[in-house]
Amino acid sequence: MAVAFSDYDTTLIEKTTGLNTAQLSYHAKLIFCTHGSEGSSIWENGHETLVPSTPVKAVDPVGAGDAYRGGLLFGFTQGLSPYQCAQLGTLMGATKVSVDGPSYQLDRQALDTILS
Secondary structure, eight states, rough: EEEEHHHHHHHHHHHHHHHHHHHTTTOOOSEEEEOOGGOOEEEEEEEEEEEEOOOOOSSOOHHHHHHHHHHHHHHTTOOOHHHHHHHHHHHEEEEEEEETSSSSOOOOOHHHHHHH
């Protein structure tokens, strides 16, 4: 089982459960946590792996989390590693915040770098 949430969600989860992300990672196979412009991280058995963000000028944050999770899910369907899935999610989220509104296009070269 994998779960994805944001830094904001983390504070609510910790407050509700009394467990921090490292502790929670022993109860889920993988935890993906987004950190806004700082990228994301993957937690597995108490160990955190950081995934750097793609630097962009943020224009509209609405939909960034959905774009991140969409990248994760697409990556899993393609058989990518958890790290590659998080890279793809981070790229998708960064791409989404760089435009106003719901429509955006992914940089094919950046995508190919992750997929290779």
